[in-house]
Amino acid sequence: MNLDEFQDKLVAYAHEIGIDKIGFTNAAPFFSLKHRLIRQQELNYQSGFEEPDIEKRTQPKLLLDEAVSIISIAIAYPSKMENAPTGKKGARRGIFARASWGIDYHTALRERLRLLEAFIAAHYPDARMRSMVDTGELSDRAVAERAGIGWSAKNCAVITPEFGSYVYLGEMITNLPFREDEPMEDQCGDCRLCLDVCPTGALIEGGQLNAQRCIAFLTQTKGSLPDEFRAKIGNRLYGCDTCQTVCPKNKGKANRIHEEFEPDPEIAKPLLEPLLNLSNREFKDRFGHVSGAWRGKKPIQRNAILALAHFKEQSAVPALIGVMERDPRPVIRGTAAWALGKIGTAEGLEALKQAEQRETDAEALEEIRKGLAFFAEELKG
Known part of the structure; x- marks a missing residue:
């Protein structure tokens, strides 16, 4: 089986194990992201939870020296809650954001990436891989954007046509030369609802976020x-x-x-x-x-x-x-x-x-x- 045929088989397997979208891109440096991150640091917009080394965040080969491709995965999460309880006087309720409903997504995505790694290794024993979810050095969103999962929106989320922005993201760097998917065109247009309603004005023009x-x-x-x-x-x-x-x-x-x-x-x-x-x-x-x-x-x-x-x-x-x-x-x-x-x-x-x-x-x-x-x-x- 040649690599093109295997890539199709890998995509089919990804869907079998509960990955809703999978895309492929190259492992070239993320130059435009690097400029945005430098500017973010200059403005003190970073949260402090990120990897502080901008080179590691933007150069995949610093994370896997034989890096050739990056696989991006997305898993959809629910935006609606059935039988949601209503708070009332004397019994007030709080709310967790939708991305924290159900089990910890880090666990769920890491398990699926582990299965993908095992599937690849079974067919290509010499393949080298490194996977990460959220807390890894790479920007999940930058990888997903370049791999055609969705486009990077003004609210700084990746929006997919199928699931909106309600998706968890993860990626795998590998030395296998997979064919690349095409990035999507930005579809936000002139809409600026997210910018206008942000409660604290954290969203800056151009899809920049002041995390502070x-x-x-x-x-x-x-x-x-x-x-x-x-x-x-x-x-x-x-x-x-x-x-x-x-x-x-x-x-x-x-x-x-x-x-x-x-x-x-x-x-x-x-x-x-x-x-x-x-x-x-x-x-x-x-x-x-x-x-x-x-x-x-x-x-x-x-x-x-x-x-x-x-x-x-x-x-x-x-x-x-x-x-x-x-x-x-x-x-x-x-x-x-x-x-x-x-x-x-x-x-x-x-x-x-x-x-x-x-x-x-x-x-x-x-x-x-x-x-x-x-x-x-x-x-x-």
Whole structure:
């Protein structure tokens, strides 16, 4: 069997194992990406989660010295949730972004890439391969764009005609000279909905993202959330889908294809108040299988507190007072104090006054005083 015939067989096998799209490109350096990444660093737009070495991110041969081709894969994930619970007064709920529904996609894609590697090795024992998903050095989106999986949109996602932008991406570098697929033409046109509705203005003209302002990034940080973003996070616990849900190319793309990515409604839209006092073990047992748990419980709990403040949920005040008084983490104590001020009950005011006398951590104390300032502003009004 020649390589062309094998490539067709490989594509068919990829579909058999649950890969929805597969594309092939060369392993030449990503020169245009390199220029964008340099500019991103100059502007301090990077998140800090990326591979810091731009050369490794843009030169596949630094990752596999015999690199000739790159295989890009895409797996669709659902955009709709059946039987989604509705939050209400006294029982408010948060939300995980769609990319964190179901099992951790890193696990799912790595397993499929492992199967692809085994399939290739069975036919070409001398083949060399290196696979990666999300946390690898290469840009999944740049590879997918060049391999014809979809086009790079203004919201910085790869949009596929079949599944919209609701796709997970991964890639494999190899020394086999596969024939290349053609990149797609940009189909965003004059549409700028994603740019206009981004809650924090993180999307910059030309499809550039300031990750430091992106809610998807901010929900994963572990420190105190900057004041300007607290009112914008809403009830998001992990990630943000706004720039995807408004995209016309995603209209009608439910993508109910893979059972493993179907959300458990009580995990994807959990009650907020019970999250506040979860132990590490309880958090891992309940959320450990989803990608949104990778940073641990602290960001999720901080975001849950902000969500309760967003709803001004008075029934949560006793629980928030308990967090402010007893949680060992200053960021969580301080966020709870800020939330108590935002909710604005007499019980919360009294607890904040007492906490101000007791708190020894400077950051937490600052947040307590911010909470008290809400009451002072109310009196002035």
